[in-house]
Amino acid sequence: MKARIPEATVARLPRYLRCLTDMAPAKEICSSEDLAAAAGVNSAQVRKDFSYLGAQGTRGVGYDGDELREMIRRALGLTSVHPVVVIGAGNMGTALANYKGFETWGFDIVAVLDVDDERIGTRVDGLIVEPLQNLESVIASRNIEIGILATPPSAAQSVADRLTKAGVNSILNLAPMILQTADDVSVRRVDLSTELGILAFHLQS
Amino acid sequence: MKARIPEATVARLPRYLRCLTDMAPAKEICSSEDLAAAAGVNSAQVRKDFSYLGAQGTRGVGYDGDELREMIRRALGLTSVHPVVVIGAGNMGTALANYKGFETWGFDIVAVLDVDDERIGTRVDGLIVEPLQNLESVIASRNIEIGILATPPSAAQSVADRLTKAGVNSILNLAPMILQTADDVSVRRVDLSTELGILAFHLQS
Numbered sequence: 001m002k003a004r005i006p007e008a009t010v011a012r013l014p015r016y017l018r019c020l021t022d023m024a025p026a027k028e029i030c031s032s033e034d035l036a037a038a039a040g041v042n043s044a045q046v047r048k049d050f051s052y053l054g055a056q057g058t059r060g061v062g063y064d065g066d067e068l069r070e071m072i073r074r075a076l077g078l079t080s081v082h083p084v085v086v087i088g089a090g091n092m093g094t095a096l097a098n099y100k101g102f103e104t105w106g107f108d109i110v111a112v113l114d115v116d117d118e119r120i121g122t123r124v125d126g127l128i129v130e131p132l133q134n135l136e137s138v139i140a141s142r143n144i145e146i147g148i149l150a151t152p153p154s155a156a157q158s159v160a161d162r163l164t165k166a167g168v169n170s171i172l173n174l175a176p177m178i179l180q181t182a183d184d185v186s187v188r189r190v191d192l193s194t195e196l197g198i199l200a201f202h203l204q205s
Numbered sequence: 206m207k208a209r210i211p212e213a214t215v216a217r218l219p220r221y222l223r224c225l226t227d228m229a230p231a232k233e234i235c236s237s238e239d240l241a242a243a244a245g246v247n248s249a250q251v252r253k254d255f256s257y258l259g260a261q262g263t264r265g266v267g268y269d270g271d272e273l274r275e276m277i278r279r280a281l282g283l284t285s286v287h288p289v290v291v292i293g294a295g296n297m298g299t300a301l302a303n304y305k306g307f308e309t310w311g312f313d314i315v316a317v318l319d320v321d322d323e324r325i326g327t328r329v330d331g332l333i334v335e336p337l338q339n340l341e342s343v344i345a346s347r348n349i350e351i352g353i354l355a356t357p358p359s360a361a362q363s364v365a366d367r368l369t370k371a372g373v374n375s376i377l378n379l380a381p382m383i384l385q386t387a388d389d390v391s392v393r394r395v396d397l398s399t400e401l402g403i404l405a406f407h408l409q410s
Contacts, residue, residue, distance in 0.1 A: 005406075014402030022382055039383070076402050077409040084401075091300035096397065098296055099381075105398050106405070146404055170404040172397070176304075177227055178244070186407040188400040192301065192377070193310050195393040196289075197219030197281050199351055199375040200311070201210075202391040204282040 005075065009049045015039045016049070017072045020065055021104070031062035078106045083143050085168075087159050088150035089114040089122070089129045092174055096148055097125040107146070111138045115155075132159070139166045146170045153177040160187075210280065214254045220244045221254070222277045225270055226309075236267035283311045288348050290373075292364050293355035294319040294327070294334045297379055301353055302330045312351070316343045320360075337364070344371045351375045358382040365392075 005013075019039050020030060032050075036043040050063065053071045057063040073079055084102070086093050089112050097112050112124045113132045120131050130138065138144065147163040149156050149171060156175035163171060164185050173179055173189045181187055210218075224244050225235060237255075241248040255268070258276045262268040278284055289307070291298050294317050302317050317329050318337045325336050335343065343349065352368040354361050354376060361380035368376060369390050378384055378394045386392055 010406050011403055013406070014396070014399030017402065018381070018396060018399060019383060075406070077405045078402065082401075082405055082408065091296050091303055095296035095300050099397060102398055102401065105402060107398070107401050145408055146401065170408055172400055172404060176223070178224060186404055188404055190395055190397065190400060191219070191223060192304060192395065193307055193312070194219030194223060195377055195395060196287075196307065196312050196351065197222065197283065197310060198216055199377060199391050199393055200282045200287055201215050201218070201280070203287065203350055203375055 005052045009052055010076075012039065012041065012045075012049055013072050013076055016046070017069060017076070017078075017105075020069045020072070028065050029062045030065050030068065032057060034062070081106050081108050082145045083108050083110045084146045084148060085109075085111045085113065085135075085138060085142075085144045086148045086150060087113050087132065087135070087163075088152075088155075089116070089119045089124055090150065093148075093150035094124050096150055096174075097127065109148075110142045110144070113138065135159075135162055136166045139163070139168055144168055146172065148172045148174065149179075150174045210257045214257055215281075217244065217246065217250075217254055218277050218281055221251070222274060222281070222283075222310075225274045225277070233270050234267045235270050235273065237262060239267070286311050286313050287350045288313050288315045289351045289353060290314075290316045290318065290340075290343060290347075290349045291353045291355060292318050292337065292340070292368075293357075293360075294321070294324045294329055295355065298353075298355035299329050301355055301379075302332065314353075315347045315349070318343065340364075340367055341371045344368070344373055349373055351377065353377045353379065354384075355379050 016035055016039055019035055032043040032046040036046045053075050055068055055071050084107050086096050086109055097109050112127050112129050114129050115132045119129050122129050147168045151159055153175045156177055160171055160179045169185045171187045173187055176191050176193055179187055221240055221244055224240055237248040237251040241251045258280050260273055260276050289312050291301050291314055302314050317332050317334050319325055319334050320337045324334050327334050352373045356364055358380045361382055365376055365384045374390045376392045378392055381396050381398055384392055
């Protein structure tokens with residue numbers, strides 16, 4: 001069933017899950033209108049998205065919050081723990097390692113790497129920063145599934161190449177540049193400048 | 206003309222601009238195929254998006270890189286400088302204030318605010334961290350147009366309320382929660398958990 005969930009729905013599912021988590025446990029029953037308002041889409045879209053998961057709301061009442069959360073978590077594969085490596089222990093990498101939103105979703109940051117001798121050996125949220133040259137052995141020994149790039153832009157592509165060569169095909173890129181990767185690599189990119197660019201457009205109107 | 210650019214195109218324009226900036230000055234002529242590959246969309250979409258800006262490529266050759274950059278910058282309103290306030294001087298706020306990607310796009314971080322006495326008075330990228338209680342006077346005296354929220358989730362809504370009340374209707378929210386705002390407020394949200402959630406989905410297949 002999972003293969004049939006459209007990409008655009010997949011992109012919205014984490015957002016619904018965030019809404020449901022914010023609402024709970026205050027709300028046991030969530031209407032598609034509540035979720036639509038909270039997620040910034042229309043309610044028809046919400047119902048359509050949930051139909052791909054097989055979720056059946058009660059007409060005029062809504063969805064069972066706990067059940068829906070569980071369905072989304074299963075669909076996204078958030079029911080197991082995913083070991084994550086953060087590359088770059090600057091402010092961005094440190095912010096990420098300290099980011100409390102991750103753990104409840106099953107993302108476990110198990111290593112923080114850097115090239116800078118002044119950072120290596122220091123502590124970031126309970127982890128000791130390790131040298132980047134150990135990347136391949138860290139990936140293999142800790143079953144890393146996801147890499148988060150918080151390096152300067154100039155280093156991002158070469159680190160991404162090493163990640164994928166070592167079998168990590170899921171990358172969250174926070175460096176302000178576009179990675180070139182093979183088709184079977186999933187890259188999500190957070191570019192803060194482009195987000196501000198969209199805000200700038202709306203400033204004009 | 207600006208009012209006619211569809212929202213989805215607006216969301217892609219900063220991405221094209223990033224591509225054009227990464228390519229330049231090596232490439233004076235950019236084909237829609239190059240841009241499509243770099244931005245992760247198809248080339249028909251690229252040509253359609255640019256048609257809204259009035260950009261005419263030369264068939265079989267491409268677009269003039271400089272001209273296209275300028276057109277996108279004009280469309281997005283990046284030709285003037287936008288003063289920005291960052292709220293929260295923790296790791297995330299510090300990472301943002303140090304983020305070099307902003308300046309070249311015309312975003313000028315002119316203030317960093319926090320509630321924590323230990324942070325107030327310290328320096329972040331050349332700026333002195335100021336008390337959050339001064340938010341309204343900072344906004345008025347420095348013509349702030351955009352607010353970046355890097356607070357804990359529990360503080361984000363109340364700060365957003367103060368921003369909009371003081372006339373800042375463009376907000377980039379990095380706190381992992383959904384803001385409730387009036388319809389005329391533009392909010393862009395960067396939720397790192399939801400990005401990882403999308404990666405988790407692809408890990409399954």
